[in-house]
Amino acid sequence: MSSNTLVCPNCGAPLRLYAHRLPDGRLVCSKCGYVIEESPIDLGPEWRSFNEEDRARRSRVGAPLTARIHDQGLTTYIYAKRTELRARKLVALQANLRSHGQKKLISILQEANRAASKLRLPSRVSETMARILRQLYNTGILRKNNISEYIAAAAVIAARIEKHPLTMRDTAEVLGVNEQDVWRAYRRIVTKLRVRPAAPPRPQMFVSRIASKLNVSGEVETLAMRFATLLVSTGLAQGKPPEALAAASVYLASILLDQKRNQLAVARTINVTDATIRNRYRDIVDNFYIEVRL
Template identity: 25%
Template sequence: MLAQPFPLAAPPPPPKPSYGPDLAVRLICPDCRDPVPKIVEEFGSGDLVCGSCGLVLGDRIVDTRSEWRTFANDEGDDPSRVGAASDPLMDGMEQLDTLIGFRDGNTGVAKELQRAASRSQGGGRNERNILTAFREISNMCDSFSLPKTISDIAKQLYKRADEEKLLRSKSLDAVIAACIFIACRQAHVPRTFREICELTRVPKKIIGQCYKTLEQAFNLTPGVGSGGPINDKGIVAGTGPEELLVRYCNHLALPPTVQSYASDIIIEARKQGIAAGRSPVSIAGAAIFFTCHLLDHTKNIKEIGGVAGVSDSTLKLVYKLFYADREKLVKQEWIDSGKASLDRLPSTEK
């Protein structure tokens, strides 16, 4: 019997069974321990309840079902799942927009339907003009970072002006500019004529003419709602320089103390009759320049003029008036506290 040259290899071990995690997640009631649980989702109360024993397993559950709401004007079920709130200014005009497809199998039905749809729309050209004006007002207010309140007031003013045929000879941009300017005053969001002109690209003279017409037609008191100072006649003036300080100081990244001190200086200058008759924009810019040097926050006059939209010579002229009466404008308590110093103010002598 021959000997084996090498030992036989041992048979391979049987393969081990592979196990994996059980991905079937089941919610079982801790009281019933029923392997086939009866879980009921009560969306009305937002609870997850066991159908066998009534134990509340969860609360504030999210309703994942389809949401069916009624958007129809009449009572009854409406299977629509879309729709927005109606705009009272539009009078349903935005709901009359219908588009007819072009594919009709070369039968000519689509063309006839398009003609019938265009004839059935009431108002026609007038409604399209109002929709165009409303769209333009919204775009201008968004580009100027104005709140939606301004847009709504301007749309209301434009619709009244269009219904009463007040500005038929004026361009659409001019009427929109005047409506936005009046809306800014009524909503306590001060904007100057210069800023409205830059926004709408309409000359200041034309905006002024439209503004005067709307002011007389709607019995608008000049400057009501603007929050400006009251003059000797008891009428609220236009946009005050104190209101412009907030935006100008924010654009210049100045601390709140500069705005507070500059506001006090403007109020004191008005009481003393200093810089009377000057525009609010130039007074606000000169007050900021005056206060910045008073509190040792140096700012270039060109930078202030660029934010305020005023030339350097105009700011220097108003600053000279403030500098001449600087002892009347600066409070003694500011100097005593060490925050302000008259020596920091640049001299106007050349």
């Protein structure tokens, strides 16, 4: 109802003339002082913030639980000024309690987060990788001299579980570890934790990335995806590098749609020789009948 049609319940004065809103939100009659409406419930915070960092620090709602932090993000942080000696002592005590007995796990997860950043893994893959490393930490098989290869192997397993395109070779190259050591760690994780990673990545998972690097049109990417799908459905992709098959599909599609990229440029996108692209290209043209309409 509009205040223009109401009167004060106490004195009968028209509210359109005598209604007054106080700073605390109450609506009163300025003629007799009767409180017509109490202040509404303030659902906002009682503090003010002037930047995003200050707003995040004062918020009472924390981030969701995450396996990438040793305490899963449940820590309450205390902030103290330099002049507050007692508060600074409390901060130091809290920091010691937070890391007590978990320094090794903290170090492992820090290394894992750095590796995930280098590999540009999405958050879902990083979370799965962190959970795998936590389980390995509890088994006691992680040592200072093998952490890097187990982190690399965990990243590959997590990527396969989450269906993210990541090969063993790329992981070893980016993280600077030996590929054979990563394979040994991979087998140890699968055996020890009884993890069932998904099947190796398919060629379709690499087509978009290769097409983007070669700067070809969406039509080329679509046609290359069709070639990659046919290779998988007919069984021709069995036992062959999925990245090379994807690259060969993009190469052939670029030729058919008059956006040709040379074999060497295509090979460089996945760090292989042009002979590899040539061999995989023959797998497509020798086994499929391709009709080009001019």
